[in-house]
Amino acid sequence: MKKSKDHAACSGCSLCLLVCPMWRQHRDISLTAHGYAKALQHGAAAADLAAALWNCTLCAACDPVCPEQIDVTGMILNLRRQLVHPHAQDLQARMEGQTTRSPATQSTAASVLLPDPALREHPGTLARIAALLGIAVAEDDGADIALALEAGVTIPPHRLKRFLDPLRRLDKIIVAEGLLLKHLRLWLPKVRIVSLGEALSSHAAVRRSLRATDLYVIEPRAYHADYQRLVRHYDGLRVASGSAFNLDLQRIAIPATACSLPQRSEVNMADDEGRACWMLHGRKVSRIVVESMADRTLLAKVSGVPVVHLAEVAADA
Amino acid sequence: MKIIDRQPVSQVTAVMPASPGFPVIEPGTLGACPVAPDALRGIKRQQTNPARWNGQGWQEFAVAIRDCGIELREHVAARGTFVTDAGGTAYGLPHGVVIARSAAQVADLLRAAQQHRVPVTVRGGGLTTEGESVAFGGVLLDMTGMSRVLHVDTDALTVRTEAGIFWHSLAEELRRQGMDYLSAPLNLTSSVGGTLGVGGIDVNSPRLGCSADQALALQVVTPTGEIMECSDTQNAELFRRVILGYGQFGVITEATLGIRRYTPLRMHYFYYDTLRTAIEDLQMLDRNDASDYSGILTIMDCAVNLLVAFDTPEREAAFKANWQPQLRGHGESGFALCMLKRYALRPWKLSEAWYLLQRKRELFPELQRPEYMRDGLMFERSVVFSRAVWKFWGSRQMVIPDLATSAEKFVAAVERGNAVCRKYFPHYTLYMVGIKLRPEHRPHYEMSCIPPDAEGWAYGCEFEPMLDGRVYSRDYFQSFKNAIYDIGVGMGASYYRFGGMMKGYIRRVFGDEVVDRHLAMKRKADPAMILNRDVIF
Structure with a gap:
């Protein structure tokens, strides 16, 4: 390599x-x-x-x-x-807790969805995604591993093995958490790993439902992790739909909500509203379509226009 | 805005004697003439960095500015961030770093620096190549902390911005309102303030002039800490000295610039196998206002690309009807045939052909990335060119001597510079562009990259070796630069990069009368000679 x-x-x-x-x-x-x-x-x-x-x-x-x-x-x-995160012990305990749980039910599905915590909080949307994509939702979504990666906390090998073993036999994994996606590609090179945003935005019903007056908000982590390929994917979507995207002149995604661990654990506070306002600055949109549930509340607050998850636009049409 | 009414620099216009009556600077730090050929102590004409400031009075200065509420960072991690510039051959550490936050803060800093005789090095994007934005002791003032757009007037077609902003960030803000800047360097991370201080060249400079010509008004903090607004009609002498002034007469904290409606570009490329023909065609296009954008970029001196672009289909159509037939360059396929013939007759140069082919394979797709192109239009020229610049020409070291001449002298200057490049490096790139001169701005151009004998247009050529991972000594680079600059001395040319490590050429190029006059103005405006020391004076 x-x-x-x-x-x-x-x-x-x-x-x-x-x-x-x-x-x-x-x-x-x-x-x-x-x-x-x-x-x-x-x-x-x-x-x-x-x-x-x-x-x-x-x-x-x-x-x-x-x-x-x-x-x-x-x-x-x-x-x-090389640093010690203030919540390192909590994260270690959480990962150990995952390893002592009874094993996840073995699914016969060839593909699974690994939702992120924000999506887990919206079971209706999660169910709709699963139905739309015809995919099972993994019981073990590796949320604790994603947090450990962010915090620089060592992941116990037995925890990682427990998470990865059921995934090895799959054809495809759809991942909502961008940082986890990047690592899954390294850990499971033979499995096709796709971001939730790419999976949904490739769906014909979803593509048809996007409007020229929409602002489409790409989830940055997954997009940037596979930029060379996805920049073409979203450019094609932009041409087909006429929607505006949260991309700057370099075609880099402007993030809205900082949902990373330091921000969530209040080690540092990010200016989410400031970033969301910059994303919206000078744009005239009638609806905002988000790939990440974490962005929905914030953008609804600062934009004054309806904000829907990508899985919901097909129903809106 | 805080305005302190002291004697402004604008009143300093008279020719003044060079030595008597001026305050003594730190003994041993600056010589009698700070722009003598051997002004940088060490090996004559091979010396690179200036001497490090001795640190006398630093602690008192640090206390004074902290008392003003200014955050001063002295930790090695903060100082190390600024250890070199884009050139990567000059290395120096400041004693401390201050991030600019307001004009009032900069004014407080400069007043304290005058009082304690502490050098202040101002840095924007840090894209200098001769150590001009490297602090050899003293305080480094990072202007990127002042980088917000203040107001866009789409009716008057102006923008007011803090001067530490990167041109690309300015473009991002303007584009949200369907606007664009007029002329800026083809580099995303040049700062507005730094560019206005030295010139700024774009491929539309043959039509619009240099970036510095787009400045309508400035807020400047003088070296003694006055905050002043200046323009062609207000404090005009200060405006003249600060524009293209290499940071000697003040810190630009805000700028009002002309802007325009955004349009994507219609690009055309023509290929030549000789420099002379390409340059003659470039100048023919410029003289006849035949294109909106033009410039030359070489892969080798036998593979020369003339870039021509347009804002509107009408201008493009007029070019195709009237001027394209007169060009002697080829299209891509025609040029490929030309090269095939060339190397068929010179089989011993096949390695050269291989280099050309490889370079083309790497470079051309980058200039035509589909996310930036649609229906033959290029949507983000600065992104496309700047990413290419950093990807294919950028590295930990960049050495880019240049020559700026009148239109008449340009072909000869480029051919002589090309011969020097051939002698020193296996591969190199030449970048050439014209600069439309504005007669009313002639006072701005004195002692700048604009050669005094240029009428109508000045032309600049950058000579950039491709280092290809090879390691060269600084003396080798300096010898190369000297060889290029010696051509300029002989031809009565000027340079874009005559400061920092190249300042030994200043008297030879501009002459004693001009230099002494500017030195006198500098001493008057900056009694302790603290601002951007050793960039020029």
Whole structure:
């Protein structure tokens, strides 16, 4: 496998700043991938960057724009692994708890959906997605593993094995959590791993239901994890539907809600409203269509127009 | 806005003597003439970094600015972020870093710096190549902290913005309102303030002039801490000195710029096997206002690309009817045949042909990525070109000497520069573009990249070696740059990058009278010579 480049390869071009939500909020290079890389090149250690590292929302926008092709998100996660997250013990206990539960029922389905916690909170929408895509919902969605990845907490091998073993025999896994998706591709190279956004937006009924006056909000993590392919997918969708997208001029997805662990555990507060307002700035839309349930409440609050999940637009038509 | 009414720089217009009566700067830090050929101490004409500031008075300064409520970062992680610039050959650490947050904060900082004689290096995008935005001690002022758009007037076609903003961020804001900037560097992360201070060249500069010509008004903090508004009609002398002033006469904190309605580009590429023919055709197009955008980019000196683009179908149609038939370049397939013939007759140069082919395979798809193109129109020129620039030309080191001449001297200057490139590097790229000059802005152009003998258009050529992972010494790079710059001295040309490590050329190029006059103005405006020390003075 080709070895990923690390901070040493950073030329300081600042392209990552242009797409970084933390940069937009704080205008402070030290809170960006550029800042981490340059500080590390000059001898700083992870501990010197702790506050900055916990600020990152892991939207992964910096990955596709890096001309040196540094695995920026990987670099940040590596650095986080050298720190101790305030909730590390809780996360360890949660993963241990998963391993002592009775094994998940073995499904005969060839494909499963791994929902994220925000989607779990909306069982009606989750059921609709499952019906629309004709797919089973996994009992073990790996939410604890996704949190551990974010927090830089070591995942116990037996927990990882328990999560992955039932997935190995599948043809396809649809994943709502973008960070987990990226890692599943590494862990299960023979299984087709697709984001929930891509799966739903490829569905004919959903595509037909999008309108030219919609703002379509792509979930950033999954999109940026497979940017070279998905930029074409969404460009085709844009041409077909005429909808506006939450993409900037570089075709990078502007995130709305920061649902990453540091924000959820209040280690750092992100300016969600500020980002949502920037996403909507200057756009005239009659409806917002979201891939991630986490964005729905926030965008409804700041936009004043109906906000629906992608799975719901087919029903609206 | 805080305006402090002291004697403004705008009153400093008289020619003043160079030495008597001016305050003594730190002994041993600056020589009698800070722009003498050997002004950077060390090996003559091979020296790179200036001497590091000795740190005298730093602690008192740090206390003073913290008392003003300014956050000063002294940790190595904060300082190390700014250890070099895009050139990657000049390395230096500031004693501390301040992120600019307001004009009042910058004014407080500069007043304290004058009092304690602490050098202040101002940095925007950090895209200098000669160490101009690297602090060799003192305080580094990171202007990107002031990077918000303040107001867009779509009727008057102007935007008011904080000057630390990247041009790309400005474009993002403008596009939401269907607008675009007029002329900006083909680089996403150049800052507005930094660009206005040095020029800024785009492929529409042959029609619209340099980026600095698009500035209508500025808010500037002078080196002694006055916050002043300036334009062609208000504090005009300060405006003249700050525009294209290489940061010597003030910190630009806000700018009002002309803007326009956004249009995608209709691109055309023509290929040449000689530099001379391509340049002659470029100049013919510029003279006749035949295109909205034009420029030359080479893969090799026998593979020269003339880029021509248009904002409207009418302009494109007029070009096709009137000017395209006069061009001597080929289309892509015609040029491929031309190259086939060339290398069939020169089989010993097959490795060169292989390089060309590889380069084409890598580069061309990047310039035609479908997400940025539709129906033959390019929608985001700055994104397309800037991503390509960083992907194919960017690296930890970038060395880009340049020559700027009148239209008449340009072919000879490029051919001589090309010969130097051939001598030093196996592969290199030349980027050439014209700059429409505005007669009413001639005072802005004094001691800048605009050569004094240029009329109508100036032309610039950047000579950029492809380092291809090879390691060269700084002295090798410096020797290369000197060889290019010596051509300029001999031809009466100018340069875009004459500051920082290349400042030893300033007197030779601009002459004593002009340099002494500017030095006198600088000493008057910046008594302790703290602002952007060693960039020029």
